[in-house]
Amino acid sequence: MSTSERLIESTRELLWERGYVGTSPKAIQQRAGAGQGSMYHHFAGKPDLALAAIRRTAEEMRARAEEQFSAPGTALERISAYLQRERDVLKGCPVGRLTQDPEVMADEALRAPVDDTFIRLRGRIAEVLAEGRDRGELAAGLDPVATASTVVAVLQGGYVLARAAQSTEPFQQAVTGVLGLLAGHATAR
Amino acid sequence: MSTSERLIESTRELLWERGYVGTSPKAIQQRAGAGQGSMYHHFAGKPDLALAAIRRTAEEMRARAEEQFSAPGTALERISAYLQRERDVLKGCPVGRLTQDPEVMADEALRAPVDDTFIRLRGRIAEVLAEGRDRGELAAGLDPVATASTVVAVLQGGYVLARAAQSTEPFQQAVTGVLGLLAGHATAR
């Protein structure tokens, strides 16, 4: 892997583990096995390197999610597969965690890929939900757009609860709970 | 307000705005209008001051939530009132944001109040949901424990989506969506 590639990958890891504010150029260089001169030769500075790293992480996440949604199965099966796929729950979401970084949110260029990731994700899930509703797999009264935000929020909030507890249990519960509601366990009354 | 109080309050604000890693003792002192000597006289250091601030924020949040849950009304009304009460959505949750701080999570003393806050919150919501189910207000098949985690996750994830978008819209959608599911809009099929 080229030095430039190693710098980007190291930055991706550190942004995930420690966030933007908590990541120093020095730490990036050490993890990449590159000197200072190298880093400043390939990138203008920390924000520039972070932008490359964030863009790549966002794109990877988008592609990964699309795999689940374009797979065969009912709407509920696809949403379920997406929520329950293998995840590094205790590490949290590499994109979602950036929303807690004041310097990322303050920089339009850095925030844009984060914003875009969630806009697309919510939109794609809304499509799947609308499809399921129209096919009669889901309730006729279901609001696809609002519910899509709910699904993504359960995921992002599940990470928060798991990290607080240092256990995947609350994440699993949150996912189980929303899938139960979607499946209409609330029907019997 | 005493100097000690001002230091704690300034720390609470800064932890909310910038997190633990992003908050320096100097910034705390400046906002509190206190000198370095003052801060180190009242507190052993940054972790000690942060502990006092986090404990207070956690306790305040717990008390605030309890107000909604002990109010009169059906289970759904109380959950709805809790989710829709006035919130500083774009600032996010002052407790939830700490889960993204590697140094807070690494320090058992600092993580404990965060963990405790969500354990209690999930437990209290599970009680309200169980009550609603037993009274026939909610579906008989509803899982109170799992659904309580879902409700809290929607809140925490809603903050994440709102910050990414710099708009309260996705937060409102996520809340609307989960309330619709709880209310059984999924019933008609």
Add this chain to the structure above:
DNA sequence: GTCTATAAACAGATAGAC
């Protein structure tokens, strides 16, 4: 209790040799 002085280590670069 509060203030100023001092300090070692780190953050985030820039400059120029190789």
Add this chain to the structure above:
DNA sequence: GTCTATCTGTTTATAGAC
């Protein structure tokens, strides 16, 4: 392209005067 040297400011304190 990579390396070392240098630099300004910040971080997180400690020491001691007032």
